Amino acid sequence: xxxxxxxxxxxxxxxxxxxxxxxxxxxxxxxxxxxxxxxxxxxxxxxxxxxxxxxxxxxxxxxxxxxxxxxxxxxxxxxxxxxxxxxxxxxxxxxxxxxxxxxxxxxxxxxxxxxxxxxxxxxxxxxxxxxxxxxxxxxxxxxxxxxxxxxxxxxxxxxxxxxxxxxxxxxxxxxxxxxxxxxxxxxxxxxxxxxxxxxxxxxxxxxxxxxxxxxxxxxxxxxxxxxxxxxxxxxxxxxxxxxxxxxxxxxxxxxxxxxxxxxxxxxxxxxxxxxxxxxxxxxxxxxxxxxxxxxxxxxxxxxxxxxxxx
Amino acid sequence: xxxxxxxxxxxxxxxxxxxxxxxxxxxxxxxxxxxxxxxxxxxxxxxxxxxxxxxxxxxxxxxxxxxxxxxxxxxxxxxxxxxxxxxxxxxxxxxxxxxxxxxxxxxxxxxxxxxxxxxxxxxxxxxxxxxxxxxxxxxxxxxxxxxxxxxxxxxxxxxxxxxxxxxxxxxxxxxxxxxxxxxxxxxxxxxxxxxxxxxxxxxxxxxxxxxxxxxxxxxxxxxxxxxxxxxxxxxxxxxxxxxxxxxxxxxxxxxxxxxxxxxxxxxxxxxxxxxxxxxxxxxxxxxxxxxxxxxxxxxxxxxxxxxxxxxxxxxxxxxxxxxxxxxxxxxxxxxxxxxxxxxxx
Numbered sequence: 001x002x003x004x005x006x007x008x009x010x011x012x013x014x015x016x017x018x019x020x021x022x023x024x025x026x027x028x029x030x031x032x033x034x035x036x037x038x039x040x041x042x043x044x045x046x047x048x049x050x051x052x053x054x055x056x057x058x059x060x061x062x063x064x065x066x067x068x069x070x071x072x073x074x075x076x077x078x079x080x081x082x083x084x085x086x087x088x089x090x091x092x093x094x095x096x097x098x099x100x101x102x103x104x105x106x107x108x109x110x111x112x113x114x115x116x117x118x119x120x121x122x123x124x125x126x127x128x129x130x131x132x133x134x135x136x137x138x139x140x141x142x143x144x145x146x147x148x149x150x151x152x153x154x155x156x157x158x159x160x161x162x163x164x165x166x167x168x169x170x171x172x173x174x175x176x177x178x179x180x181x182x183x184x185x186x187x188x189x190x191x192x193x194x195x196x197x198x199x200x201x202x203x204x205x206x207x208x209x210x211x212x213x214x215x216x217x218x219x220x221x222x223x224x225x226x227x228x229x230x231x232x233x234x235x236x237x238x239x240x241x242x243x244x245x246x247x248x249x250x251x252x253x254x255x256x257x258x259x260x261x262x263x264x265x266x267x268x269x270x271x272x273x274x275x276x277x278x279x280x281x282x283x284x285x286x287x288x289x290x291x292x293x294x295x296x297x298x299x300x301x302x303x304x305x306x307x308x309x310x
Numbered sequence: 311x312x313x314x315x316x317x318x319x320x321x322x323x324x325x326x327x328x329x330x331x332x333x334x335x336x337x338x339x340x341x342x343x344x345x346x347x348x349x350x351x352x353x354x355x356x357x358x359x360x361x362x363x364x365x366x367x368x369x370x371x372x373x374x375x376x377x378x379x380x381x382x383x384x385x386x387x388x389x390x391x392x393x394x395x396x397x398x399x400x401x402x403x404x405x406x407x408x409x410x411x412x413x414x415x416x417x418x419x420x421x422x423x424x425x426x427x428x429x430x431x432x433x434x435x436x437x438x439x440x441x442x443x444x445x446x447x448x449x450x451x452x453x454x455x456x457x458x459x460x461x462x463x464x465x466x467x468x469x470x471x472x473x474x475x476x477x478x479x480x481x482x483x484x485x486x487x488x489x490x491x492x493x494x495x496x497x498x499x500x501x502x503x504x505x506x507x508x509x510x511x512x513x514x515x516x517x518x519x520x521x522x523x524x525x526x527x528x529x530x531x532x533x534x535x536x537x538x539x540x541x542x543x544x545x546x547x548x549x550x551x552x553x554x555x556x557x558x559x560x561x562x563x564x565x566x567x568x569x570x571x572x573x574x575x576x577x578x579x580x581x582x583x584x585x586x587x588x589x590x591x592x593x594x595x596x597x598x599x600x601x602x603x604x605x606x607x608x609x610x611x612x613x614x615x616x617x618x619x620x621x622x623x624x625x626x627x628x629x630x631x632x633x634x635x636x637x638x639x640x641x642x643x644x645x646x647x648x649x650x651x652x653x654x655x
Contacts, residue, residue, distance in 0.1 A: 058497060059496070059497035060468070060493050060497070061490065061491035061496050133516045136516065160461050163516065242505050243509065246466075247503030247504070248498070249497065258502040258503070267467075268503075269467065271367025271368075272369040272469060273468060274368070274369045274372055
């Protein structure tokens with residue numbers, strides 16, 4: 001016996017077609033980005049070869065370009081941002097799910113979402129005019145002046161004491177990715193079935209034990225996804241970083257040295273780039289950023305897949 | 311009833327279409343964008359012809375005019391005569407601006423410190439690293455200079471301001487010329503980069519012992535602590551509109567093929583040494599005579615009526631003799647089918 005045909009069934013193929021079209025469009029756009037970045041950046045990549053990735057020279061006058069500085073700057077700031085944001089994001093979401101009184105949970109969740117909605121230029125301005133001077137006066141200078149001479153700390157804390165450096169850029173990035181990560185972590189923790197959590201409490205587990213032995217292992221795969229999402233956003237963030245990283249093209253020599261990222265270099269120089277090689281080098285930076293971001297997402301997918309088979 | 315509405319709509323569409331067709335389009339430099347916008351507003355009120363100017367940066371402006379998507383391009387950096395000839399372009403200046411060194415040293419007032427171009431170059435090379443360096447002290451007898459490291463601040467974004475500043479350093483300091491060179495973004499030997507004039511100014515204000523450079527209008531409006539720079543005549547003029555105009559008047563535009571002139575280190579006791587004009591790029595051979603005529607008409611109008619608006623926004627208008635010269639060049643250079651598209655009356 002077959003089900004009687006629904007009145008709306010005639011629309012199904014069209015609906016399917018529209019969905020297929022949307023998915024295809026996305027793929028075509030993605031492919032278009034890769035192709036145009038490759039074509040645009042090819043003159044620089046073919047001219048400089050491997051040295052484009054290993055050289056720290058970025059000289060628009062002599063048209064010699066090497067992206068090692070921005071590549072390292074991007075990776076270091078993103079990793080640092082993640083290192084700072086991850087524990088805080090976990091703390092926020094665990095508090096919201098496990099400890100927070102019902103009346104407070106909603107306002108905090110909304111505040112976290114509001115934080116996610118602040119445009120990055122606002123973070124940049126705040127970083128430049130508020131965070132940087134405060135950081136320079138109350139953290140960087142005391143650290144620099146109290147570092148024992150000749151120790152690793154002296155090298156690590158060396159820099160111009162005005163708060164525009166790799167570390168403050170990472171701090172801003174951490175604040176920017178924090179709300180995303182906290183919000184998704186919260187959703188993840190809510191997916192843990194109440195029975196599982198309650199039975200853990202029932203056999204006498206402390207809240208810490210419930211979190212570390214039951215909740216976190218349960219959402220491990222998803223949690224890796226959240227981390228990668230945060231990392232992906234940190235890698236590509238442009239405006240806020242441009243304001244506060246100090247914009248020096250070389251390799252950063254310390255935590256408080258100025259540096260640059262792939263995205264900030266493009267933002268800084270693209271509008272006024274007149275030379276063909278300059279434009280090509282900047283486009284190649286875009287391609288490198290795309291590849292790095294794509295790599296991060298691919299690793300995330302891989303980890304999630306493995307998790308599913310466990 | 312319907313008919314009236316239809317007629318009214320039709321008339322509106324026609325009128326709109328006519329205005330649209332005559333509207334001018336331009337793209338490029340961000341530095342003169344405020345004054346172009348002000349001129350365009352008044353011009354539209356008087357003539358009905360609008361201007362759509364996209365401030366996308368000089369590099370973008372050059373790309374857009376080369377792709378012929380706009381009626382004119384705008385650049386803070388003049389193109390070299392051979393670049394102009396290759397593309398079939400002609401350039402002319404509109405307003406003047408300049409670069410002013412700013413600093414943050416405790417106890418130092420605006421205009422109290424005197425520097426030379428060569429010394430400024432050595433500071434930006436990192437060779438002169440303390441404020442009480444003998445070379446700075448010798449130029450500033452009677453000023454108490456602290457034993458403070460100099461922090462160099464430069465623009466992080468490519469800009470006409472950096473182009474002018476590095477061109478000046480390259481001109482006055484041979485080591486800068488050979489090691490760094492001049493461009494709208496260079497490989498800075500030392501220091502940190504702020505985005506835009508406000509970024510540089512913020513870093514200078516926040517860093518004791520720093521030196522930076524900003525565009526004149528920005529320095530004036532924000533009352534920055536500026537330093538004086540020695541000019542060709544050996545004098546130390548103040549960064550005022552009159553001294554930028556003096557540099558433009560002192561320059562010999564007739565001997566600059568393609569109007570490639572940077573106004574750096576010009577003769578004259580009052581000439582501010584780091585001065586430059588911003589430029590408009592148009593095709594010598596106009597395929598659309600009406601559009602070419604519209605552009606020149608607009609800038610001729612601005613030459614005649616725009617000085618007050620420019621001055622109010624802290625741009626320096628071109629001296630009268632330069633305007634006269636440019637008007638003559640228009641008639642001789644910009645043609646359509648062998649005939650000049652516009653002759654100024």
